[in-house]
Amino acid sequence: MRIDDVTLILREAAEIAIVPRFRALREGEVSEKAPGEVVTVADREAEALITRRLRELLDAPVVGEEATDADPTLPDALSEAPAVWVVDPLDGTANFVAGRPEYAVMAALVRDGETVAGWILRPETGEAFVAERGSGAWCDGTRLRRAPAPADPAALHGDALTRFLDEPARERVAATAPRFASLGRGASCAGVDYPRLLRGERDFILYQRTLPWDHAPGVLLLEEAGGHARRPDGDRYGPGDARTGLLAAADADCWARVRGLLLP
Template sequence: MRIDEVTDILREAAAEAILPRHRALTEGEITEKTPGEVVTVADREAEALITRRLRCVRDVPVVGEEATAATPALLRVVRDEPEVWLVDPLDGTPNFVAGRADYAVMAALVRGGETVAAWIVQPATGRAYTAEKGSGAWGDDGVRLRREPAPADPAALRGAALTGFLSPGARARVEASAPRFARLSSGTKCAGIDYPRLATGALDFLLYHRTLPWDHAPGALLATEAGCTVQRPDDASCYRPDDDRSGLLAAAGPRCWRTARRLLLPSSDPSPKG
């Protein structure tokens, strides 16, 4: 796998289409693709650049967030094709629009429904993270990421839970659990920022409801290859981007996964597999 070549593609797309518009977007460059969900000219231009260049690396279908917004049936390609690229050209678009630095450019290669390689570039800081199934997770400083287990005491755990898409009852249970942890926030609302924070030790767990594949395939592989547990909270099955069910819990090892699952969503308590 040409890991560095894909990293360079994401960096080049950020340099050409995204960074020049950070804190410089005009009103006409921001629109709503669905009610409450914004998209910018930077999202669309970056995806076009990345799509074209990835096809030169490996000529398989590209499933991008913005292309799928225009043609929802494209999402079926993730299940139907033996190999596909996934692209999130600008993860954390609301942060980008607001002028914040918490946004990322992400890609993943999916083979037979499993993520086999992943890339996350954070343009505002220049950081990049990569992972290859069975070969590990890496920062761009060449250091392999190896996540240590989290503390056993819930009062020492730091996590993030995105509650916006939860049912009112589930949201109330998550919010009620906050005092049990050292810190429970909504995170940065950018998977390309928060998954690396989990993999490098700044967070101990992440809870998501919506699991669109371009949002989670890169970070889930990065976290798993770093030693984290990333599984569905309802049945503890491992994450796959061809599975469109809601709900995903990522944590610093099986013990932390069990603790977070029990306190955040106490209606049932499956044990993590593996």
């Protein structure tokens, strides 16, 4: 398998199933799969295409977001199978439905419980972010290297996704926010959030929900670019780990400073 083969598959899925429906969804092509969670025909068609094509490259289980909605046992493969594909066919579906361009197509390859390759495709910009463990992070042929963040918290720009936090944690985030240069709520799309962190537009991002299709590609990209992502207790993130909470940061020092402020 060549890593560029997967990029081409994601582009194909975007061109066939996703981009033609952007701002052109018809009645009946959007439904609610859970309270506050929408899914479209583009999600389902893209996942079916990507799943079929990835298995042609490497015949391994595919843990897709929409397939998992139908079969919640699918993620068990992440800790049981020697190789697993992880797919988010349309990250940021709510943005897509609303006609906002902050959406992405993502995939990762997991071997023995560890993410070894990751892809984020931004159809609206055409950018493809790719990482292979030990080989660096890249965007369209340009290597990505995350610069260290400022030492002063008052100079840090970050996001805290508070939707799934309990009330005391939300209050703590709100109380701490003035200590940073800015603290936003993210793009409602991990496939947009992680590239912003890679490029220095953000210095840290706090997540509560850490589903594998949302974070396996982005965490690998960040680490290969020199960044730092850990659970609140300092443990490394693994796609088969069902725990909640993840802090992604520009570097280890930034992670420690922000953790001390947001997660005392």
